[in-house]
Amino acid sequence: MIHRFIPGLSGFPTLLLLHGTGGNEDDLIPLGKSIAPGASLLSPRGEVLERGMPRFFRRLAEGVFDEPDLIRRTADLADFVRSAAETHRFDDGAVVALGYSNGANIAASMLLLKPGVLSGAALMHPMVPLTPERLPRLAATRVIITAGENDPIVPPDNTERLAAMLRGAGATVELHWAREGHSIATDEIDAVRKWVRETGLSSEPDPVSI
Numbered sequence: 001m002i003h004r005f006i007p008g009l010s011g012f013p014t015l016l017l018l019h020g021t022g023g024n025e026d027d028l029i030p031l032g033k034s035i036a037p038g039a040s041l042l043s044p045r046g047e048v049l050e051r052g053m054p055r056f057f058r059r060l061a062e063g064v065f066d067e068p069d070l071i072r073r074t075a076d077l078a079d080f081v082r083s084a085a086e087t088h089r090f091d092d093g094a095v096v097a098l099g100y101s102n103g104a105n106i107a108a109s110m111l112l113l114k115p116g117v118l119s120g121a122a123l124m125h126p127m128v129p130l131t132p133e134r135l136p137r138l139a140a141t142r143v144i145i146t147a148g149e150n151d152p153i154v155p156p157d158n159t160e161r162l163a164a165m166l167r168g169a170g171a172t173v174e175l176h177w178a179r180e181g182h183s184i185a186t187d188e189i190d191a192v193r194k195w196v197r198e199t200g201l202s203s204e205p206d207p208v209s210i
Contacts, residue, residue, distance in 0.1 A: 001044045001080045004029065005088045008040035013094035013119065013200075016081060017043035018103025022053035031184075032098060035193040040090050044080060046102070048073070056106040063153065067130055070109055077106060078114040096199065097121040098192070100184060101153075105129045108162060111143070111171070112136060120199055122146075122192045125182055127154050128162045139170035144195040146176045146188040153182045 004025045008014070015036050017028035025045040032041045046056040048069075057073040058066040085092035097118050099107035104126035110117055112129070115136035123145045143166055147159040159175070166173050174195060178185040 001047060003042065003044035003084070005084065006041040007088070009038040012038040012040065013096050014040040014042050014090045016095050016097045016118070017041060018056065018097060018099035018107050019046065020101035020103055021050065021055050024054055028098060028100065031189070035189065036196050042084055055102050063127060065129060070129060071113065074106060074109040074113050078110060078117045081117055094119055099126070100124040101182065111138060111141065111166065122195065124184055124188060125151060125154055126162060127158050128165065135165070135169040137170055138166065141171040142199055143171050144174045144176065144192060146178060146191060148178050148180045148182055148185070150180060151182045
């Protein structure tokens with residue numbers, strides 16, 4: 001899988017950066033550096049193309065996912081993280097996802113289908129990716145979800161349902177609402193930065209804003 005890896009400080013977790021539709025392995029690097037100084041950054045490029053735009057899994061229409069493909073791609077991404085940990089020599093037990101839109105969706109899918117791969121996740125504008133037959137055990141997992149009150153793609157009740165699903169699995173979930181639509185708002189970045197500091201990812205108390 002095409003990716004970028006930027007090593008961080010010893011003892012700090014690795015931030016798995018997962019871009020949105022049409023993004024690439026470079027898109028979230030500045031955000032990752034801003035919100036989690038000290039963390040290693042692992043940023044893969046989605047391998048599915050939709051009209052030339054990279055994604056992490058296929059969809060049938062806006063908000064309608066190809067579930068078999070999602071399940072397969074989720075397993076592939078989990079395998080990639082484990083393989084990358086060996087290649088780049090980081091702790092595969094301390095990986096926190098930072099995903100936006102399509103990237104947030106596959107990160108949520110990893111939490112639900114591959115528990116243990118991620119120790120936490122910051123999900124920016126995610127949807128419920130799927131409903132597993134059985135909820136995993138996520139008691140030690142911390143999650144923040146950021147969403148837009150005026151998001152034309154993700155209805156608020158879908159966001160609330162994902163938060164409830166993850167809480168039902170035992171995860172500690174923080175939900176932050178911004179007034180904007182589907183784009184990432186400044187207050188969302190601030191909320192994720194604060195959450196990251198509380199999880200011990202950041203080496204600086206007040207990193208410079210991007």
